[in-house]
Amino acid sequence: MSVPARRITLDEWDQRYAELLAAGLTEPWYGGPLRRHVEAGDRRLQKLHLDNSAAALRLWNFLLTEEQRLRQAREQGWRILGTLKDLGTIPVMAYALERVVAFYPDGAWWLPCMMENQTGLLELADQEGVDESFCPVRAMLGAFVCQTHFPIPDLLTCSVGATCDDVSAIAQRLVRLGHPMLWWEIPHRRHPEAGEEAIRLPGGFRAPACQVAFVRGELERIRTALEEWAGQRLSDDRLRAGIRRANQVRAQLRELRRLGYTADPCPLPALEMLVAEMLALHFCSDQAEARGVLEELLVEVRRRVAAGQGVLPAQSVRVYWVNPVADLRVMNLLEEVGGRVCGSEYLFCHALDPIPEDAAPLEALARCALADPLVGSPADRAARICREAHESAAQAVVVSRIPGASHCGLEGLVIADAVRTRLDLPVVEIEVPPITDALEPSLRTRLEALVETAGGGPGVG
Amino acid sequence: MNTVAYCNPFVPVEWLGAHGFQPRWLRLPRRGLAGSLAGPPSAEEPTVGGYRHVEGRRGVCPLAAASVAAISSASVDSAVVLTTCCDQMRYAASLLEQRPRVPLFTLNVPSTWQTPAARGLYLAELQRLSRFLVSLGGRPPADDELASVIGRFERARAALLAARSGLSARDFAAGLLAVRENADCALPRQSEPDAGLPLALVGGPVPESDDALFDWIQHAGGRIVLDATEWGERTLPQGVDVSRTQREPLAALADAYFAIPDVFRRPNTALYEYLGRELAARKVHGLVVRRFLWCDLWHAEVAELKAWSPVPVLDLDAADSEASSAGRTRGRIEAFLEMLR
Numbered sequence: 192m193s194v195p196a197r198r199i200t201l202d203e204w205d206q207r208y209a210e211l212l213a214a215g216l217t218e219p220w221y222g223g224p225l226r227r228h229v230e231a232g233d234r235r236l237q238k239l240h241l242d243n244s245a246a247a248l249r250l251w252n253f254l255l256t257e258e259q260r261l262r263q264a265r266e267q268g269w270r271i272l273g274t275l276k277d278l279g280t281i282p283v284m285a286y287a288l289e290r291v292v293a294f295y296p297d298g299a300w301w302l303p304c305m306m307e308n309q310t311g312l313l314e315l316a317d318q319e320g321v322d323e324s325f326c327p328v329r330a331m332l333g334a335f336v337c338q339t340h341f342p343i344p345d346l347l348t349c350s351v352g353a354t355c356d357d358v359s360a361i362a363q364r365l366v367r368l369g370h371p372m373l374w375w376e377i378p379h380r381r382h383p384e385a386g387e388e389a390i391r392l393p394g395g396f397r398a399p400a401c402q403v404a405f406v407r408g409e410l411e412r413i414r415t416a417l418e419e420w421a422g423q424r425l426s427d428d429r430l431r432a433g434i435r436r437a438n439q440v441r442a443q444l445r446e447l448r449r450l451g452y453t454a455d456p457c458p459l460p461a462l463e464m465l466v467a468e469m470l471a472l473h474f475c476s477d478q479a480e481a482r483g484v485l486e487e488l489l490v491e492v493r494r495r496v497a498a499g500q501g502v503l504p505a506q507s508v509r510v511y512w513v514n515p516v517a518d519l520r521v522m523n524l525l526e527e528v529g530g531r532v533c534g535s536e537y538l539f540c541h542a543l544d545p546i547p548e549d550a551a552p553l554e555a556l557a558r559c560a561l562a563d564p565l566v567g568s569p570a571d572r573a574a575r576i577c578r579e580a581h582e583s584a585a586q587a588v589v590v591s592r593i594p595g596a597s598h599c600g601l602e603g604l605v606i607a608d609a610v611r612t613r614l615d616l617p618v619v620e621i622e623v624p625p626i627t628d629a630l631e632p633s634l635r636t637r638l639e640a641l642v643e644t645a646g647g648g649p650g651v652g
Numbered sequence: 653m654n655t656v657a658y659c660n661p662f663v664p665v666e667w668l669g670a671h672g673f674q675p676r677w678l679r680l681p682r683r684g685l686a687g688s689l690a691g692p693p694s695a696e697e698p699t700v701g702g703y704r705h706v707e708g709r710r711g712v713c714p715l716a717a718a719s720v721a722a723i724s725s726a727s728v729d730s731a732v733v734l735t736t737c738c739d740q741m742r743y744a745a746s747l748l749e750q751r752p753r754v755p756l757f758t759l760n761v762p763s764t765w766q767t768p769a770a771r772g773l774y775l776a777e778l779q780r781l782s783r784f785l786v787s788l789g790g791r792p793p794a795d796d797e798l799a800s801v802i803g804r805f806e807r808a809r810a811a812l813l814a815a816r817s818g819l820s821a822r823d824f825a826a827g828l829l830a831v832r833e834n835a836d837c838a839l840p841r842q843s844e845p846d847a848g849l850p851l852a853l854v855g856g857p858v859p860e861s862d863d864a865l866f867d868w869i870q871h872a873g874g875r876i877v878l879d880a881t882e883w884g885e886r887t888l889p890q891g892v893d894v895s896r897t898q899r900e901p902l903a904a905l906a907d908a909y910f911a912i913p914d915v916f917r918r919p920n921t922a923l924y925e926y927l928g929r930e931l932a933a934r935k936v937h938g939l940v941v942r943r944f945l946w947c948d949l950w951h952a953e954v955a956e957l958k959a960w961s962p963v964p965v966l967d968l969d970a971a972d973s974e975a976s977s978a979g980r981t982r983g984r985i986e987a988f989l990e991m992l993r
Binding site for chain 1 (some may be wrong): 710711712738739746747758760763764770776780916918945946949951952953954958
């Protein structure tokens with residue numbers, strides 16, 4: 192018998208897991224009850240409401256076993272590449288190689304949340320002089336110091352130039368801790384001058400052809416370095432195959448977003464949507480398995496849409512969400528006050544856009560890298576947000592600030608101004624630290640007010 | 653003469669001047685810097701380009717906010733040139749572009765420097781700046797004109813550096829700003845050089861509005877013998893190759909500016925090479941790091957400097973909303989110098 196779609200607590204998941212097993216659930220090697228992750232330290236799970244499907248179970252288990260996967264890769268003699276900052280470009284190149292796994296050490300920024308500050312990573316960063324005036328990505332510095340969370344990569348790459356100063360500054364510190372870094376330049380994406388040759392980038396931004404050529408040159412430099420490091424040729428053919436595989440993941444995610452953000456009632460909670468979207472970045476260290484995880488989610492979402500099932504009441508207020516949250520709990524909070532996410536720009540929309548397959552591989556990847564919303568003007572980013580918010584019939588926009596992040600000081604002004612001016616929608620800016628428990632009443636009030644304003648009445652809980 | 657305002661040392665003053673503009677170093681409002689030398693914003697101050705005031709906004713570097721305020725207020729400048737050297741100023745430029753009061757140019761300065769491509773990108777940006785200046789009525793300089801302008805500024809900088817030992821730190825800082833505007837500026841009058849323990853000042857910019865910092869250090873018994881802040885002598889171009897300026901002046905100029913050692917370069921080894929060389933040469937006894945709140949680049953470097961420095965290091969952060977920070981800063985300087993004695 193089909194169980195209605197809903198969001199459940201971890202305690203409820205214990206029972207649900209037993210039911211699934213009794214019904215014949217088969218899981219991959221990393222499967223098991225979610226409870227075990229709490230026992231291993233991921234305490235935040237106890238405060239979250241999670242989707243009750245087997246597909247969501249697999250998603251969470253996939254996410255929360257990444258460190259094990261990386262350690263297995265090392266034990267099996269695979270090379271490990273740490274790719275800092277670019278969010279979706281260098282991993283496509285790395286996964287085109289054999290016996291290489293790539294991941295974002297920056298992803299450690301969620302460890303203080305998931306482990307409810309029991310990691311000591313922020314304290315270690317403090318001791319290194321990188322305090323709370325930095326973005327929570329400073330947890331990465333702590334992780335490199337204690338070396339107990341992920342295996343230390345054999346090589347690190349980091350994009351710098353038009354990137355946030357937090358990561359750039361912390362990456363520089365990593366070098367002095369003895370971790371070799373391959374720096375590459377991503378220039379500030381500017382508007383083409385009148386008469387200047389321009390290239391349309393994935394996602395719709397435009398860039399001067401000379402900037403694309405420059406980035407292509409930088410990626411050539413990375414290719415040469417990766418070939419030398421991995422002892423393999425990274426030919427165009429290999430890259431094309433890698434791009435095709437990455438595009439399969441991106442296509443799955445576009446379809447998931449289309450269904451998950453447009454169907455009413457909402458078929459998949461915002462939290463699971465966020466986690467799923469993150470798989471685009473480095474495939475959670477296993478590209479083939481990431482496709483399997485997404486396929487199962489898609490099957491579940493399609494089933495729910497066909498059955499008219501949702502995890503939230505129909506007609507929940509449609510909210511477009513800007514920036515990822517340092518505390519995942521906040522995605523639950525929006526839904527608790529009567530909202531639902533109908534679109535998102537979590538800083539890596541360029542990792543969701545299809546990589547052109549009709550261009551030379553590094554040309555295509557250069558275009559994708561330049562399409563990063565953070566390398567251009569926040570006005571460009573705001574334009575894309577407005578377009579997507581309009582297309583998804585958003586009734587309100589939340590700009591979620593990342594505390595201390597160098598881009599968050601001013602970008603919210605530009606984005607909020609554009610949304611109000613062009614769409615005449617209510618906008619709220621909130622700041623989300625890694626643990627929001629103490630702030631929850633005020634965050635709840637702000638989100639409630641937004642939902643009530645946008646929905647024309649008190650929110651539905 | 654039409655002026656072009658700028659406030660970053662990676663913008664070659666010669667290039668602005670050779671296009672027929674008067675370079676103007678952006679003067680920043682007094683309020684908000686140096687640990688609150690003055691009071692809070694007044695109610696009648698204009699909003700910034702139609703946006704709410706950005707000063708005091710959480711997460712915004714006070715210098716970036718002050719720059720936005722200065723550029724947004726009534727300006728006599730024909731244009732403003734900002735750079736991408738730090739993320740906050742890059743965003744400030746983007747904010748200003750939304751509702752510009754004057755034409756604004758954002759110079760893309762690469763963080764990497766090891767490759768010919770990075771250097772080529774910087775040169776291409778200077779050429780793009782030239783097209784921008786020409787569009788505002790400037791004239792592209794002939795090579796010999798540019799070489800002549802470079803020579804004049806080189807001589808002005810050399811004269812100032814030669815006079816350094818006879819100037820107070822405050823007067824020297826004023827002279828450094830002057831040679832970023834005018835090759836014919838008068839040298840500051842020889843003043844009573846500061847006495848006391850030789851110190852180096854390192855870090856982000858020290859705007860004119862913050863020059864009391866120099867006095868505080870002097871009164872506490874210190875003497876700044878190396879101003880290695882962002883607007884100090886560290887970021888003067890590293891000796892333009894004069895003979896080369898006759899053949900290829902723009903390339904020579906670009907190379908000299910591209911070699912400026914700074915904290916945002918990746919890797920930033922040249923900064924440490926410069927400091928190592930100059931600290932030894934000037935027999936520095938202590939290092940004062942001055943940085944703005946929310947400046948990640950300098951903030952992250954403080955611990956590194958402390959580990960690396962052969963002399964004690966004092967970390968001074970400057971906020972824009974901390975009423976007591978002026979007193980706190982003075983107290984920290986006094987304690988540091990007491991410790992050094």
